[in-house]
Amino acid sequence: MPLKKLSVTAVRNLHPVTISPSPRINLIYGDNGSGKTSLLEAIHILGLARSFRSTRLQPVIQHEHQACTVFAEVALASGLTTSMGITRSKQADYQIRIDGQTIRSTAQLADTLPLQLINPDSFRLLxxxxxxxxxxxxxxxxxxxxxxxxxxxxxxxxxxxxxxxxxxxxxxxxxxxxxxxxxxxxxxxxxxxxxxxxxxxxxxxxxxxxxxxxxxxxxxxxxxxxxxxxxxxxxxxxxxxxxxxxxxxxxxxxxxxxxxxxxxxxxxxxxxxxxxxxxxxxxxxxxxxxxxxxxxxxDCIFLVDDLPSELDEQHRNALCRLLEALNCQVFITGVEAEQLANSWQTDTSLSMFHVEHGHIVQTDRRLE
Ligand SMILES: Nc1ncnc2c1ncn2[C@@H]1O[C@H](COP(=O)(O)OP(=O)(O)OP(=O)(O)O)[C@@H](O)[C@H]1O
Ligand SMILES: [Mg+2]
CATH class of the missing domain: 1.20.1050.90 (RecF/RecN/SMC, N-terminal domain)
Known part of the structure; x- marks a missing residue:
């Protein structure tokens, strides 16, 4: 279920932002501490009402703010679009809306937006x-x-x-x-x-x-x-x-x-x-x-944080081939734009987003 539009407010260091991701491969690049993982975290909160980095949501909500909000337009398999949004406050309560309706169970979020996360902690699964x-x-x-x-x-x-x-x-x-x-x-x-x-x-x-x-x-x-x-x-x-x-x-x-x-x-x-x-x-x-x-x-959305971590070039490329073959939406982060962009086949359409001090700018060009 690809995200057509994503708006994030008060998640970590991210400035309020709305992006229009590609239904396929989205590369998020920028320096350390710029906000790349925070963007994936925002999508994770939308799908599961919680972060993957901390058990409590308080550290995720931007300093000086009382709540964070993530909102998206999601393309359904039927060809229709639905909207979903979540607001979570420091008091740990949350409000979920799907297609204009208030929802009580986070299971419905997960059902609408199946997510898979691969990050440097993934080895812990074993x-x-x-x-x-x-x-x-x-x-x-x-x-x-x-x-x-x-x-x-x-x-x-x-x-x-x-x-x-x-x-x-x-x-x-x-x-x-x-x-x-x-x-x-x-x-x-x-x-x-x-x-x-x-x-x-x-x-x-x-x-x-x-x-x-x-x-x-x-x-x-x-x-x-x-x-x-x-x-x-x-x-x-x-x-x-x-x-x-x-x-x-x-x-x-x-x-x-x-x-x-x-x-x-x-x-x-x-x-x-x-x-x-x-x-x-x-x-x-x-x-x-x-x-x-x-x-x-x-379809599920793959969130791949820090692609190069632990993987050599050959295995990085093999992983990207598999993600391409899956034909689903992927958000993938890394520090170096070239390294991220070079892992894909030349005919794969890539959307690129540069993250700098919490600002996200779509750059959308394949780096040669
Ligand atoms: N609650 C918060 N409010 C404001 N800023 C925060 C909050 N929590 C963390 N930060 C800051 O947000 C920034 C973004 O961190 P993030 O982990 O997203 O960076 P990154 O781009 O993934 O970096 P790296 O390449 O090192 O993984 C960091 O500078 C961090 O100090
Ligand atoms: Mg990171």
Whole structure:
């Protein structure tokens, strides 16, 4: 869903600005501290109501301002245009409007504007906690399976109830039964959605990875969060005493993970930083392909912050070939305009934006 027009007010050092990005490749260049990442952050806030750089929004809102606003006109697959905007204040409340209507749930933002972020921290997807890989996986499932969100909410609610009963100490097992039934039913369903998605993700990932880097031994597998040979109810029964002692539920989809291994070892412990980044790029581009294949022909927007970081020229070019082939809107930043522009094929149309002290100027010319 490409952005046709983007307006940003009071995000970091950016001066109020409206730009008309290309539906394809947008190169954002400028010196350190000029505001390039801030522009990507603004788009991220529009799609997810939060930043990727800080958990709180307060540091993102411009000093001396009480709120920041991001507004966009978005081209829909139907050929129509919709508008979406978000205002977030220092008091942490937000106002979202899509097509003139006030929206309460950020899920609708994410649904309208699927985003994929690749930045210098991306390697953390491999190295970090399982939660990040679950979020990655669930992003994909959410966008292709409409029932996923409601199922996920059922899992969260029943799990919370079960855990709060477990924390009471010695309790009658029967008290847990209604929540357990709900938890198991929703969890098995959620697992089925995740497994179905993974069946498609694996070949897409392997194909993209093969075009980026040779890592034949790398395997991607899914752990659902409990023993694959038993039902969740059987596992909960067998772990009841331990759950009581710990005061929370050990098994379930809240423990699911994606495992990336090389020769039986955790890929994060074997691969170099650059290799890890390429694996993460392949994971994210594969999701971009799956989103496109879905009936609604939806596209996601790729935000690539600091393209050259960790990547040599050959791999940078390979990544750009894949982004070109995906045929979606890309916002990509770097310090050097030439280096950014030279990574693309000569017939790819590029829009270029120079960022200087928070001012953004469209320069739109291919640097020779
Ligand atoms: N809340 C804020 N209000 C005003 N300015 C801010 C705020 N938060 C950060 N800044 C400033 O915004 C500027 C833009 O930072 P940004 O990270 O976008 O730069 P960049 O162009 O991506 O730089 P680099 O090339 O180093 O990655 C920095 O100079 C930073 O000090
Ligand atoms: Mg930056």
């Amino acid at each position: 190295e970090g906690a399982p939660k990040q890989r679950r979020q990655y996986l669930d992003w994909g499932v959410f966008h292709v399976e409409h029932q996923f969100l409601i199922t996920w909410q059922r899992v969260q609610k029943s799990l919370k109830q079960r855990n709060s009963l477990l924390r009471r100490g010695r309790i009658e097992r029967s008290l847990l039964t209604p929540w357990e039934l709900e938890f198991c039913e929703a969890s098995e369903r959620m697992d089925a959605f995740r497994q179905a998605y993974l069946l498609k993700l694996k070949p897409a990932f392997e194909s993209v990875l093969g075009q980026l880097i040779e890592l034949d031994d790398l395997t991607l597998s899914y752990f659902r969060g409990w023993d694959k040979d038993r039902s969740l109810q059987q596992v909960l029964d067998s772990q009841f005493e331990r759950d009581c002692q710990l005061g929370h539920t050990q098994a379930g989809p809240q423990r699911a993970d994606l495992r990336l291994r090389i020769k039986g070892m955790n890929a994060a412990e074997v691969l170099s930083r650059g290799q890890q980044k390429l694996v993460v790029c392949a994971l994210k581009i594969a999701q971009g392909h799956l989103l496109k294949e879905r009936g609604r022909q939806q």
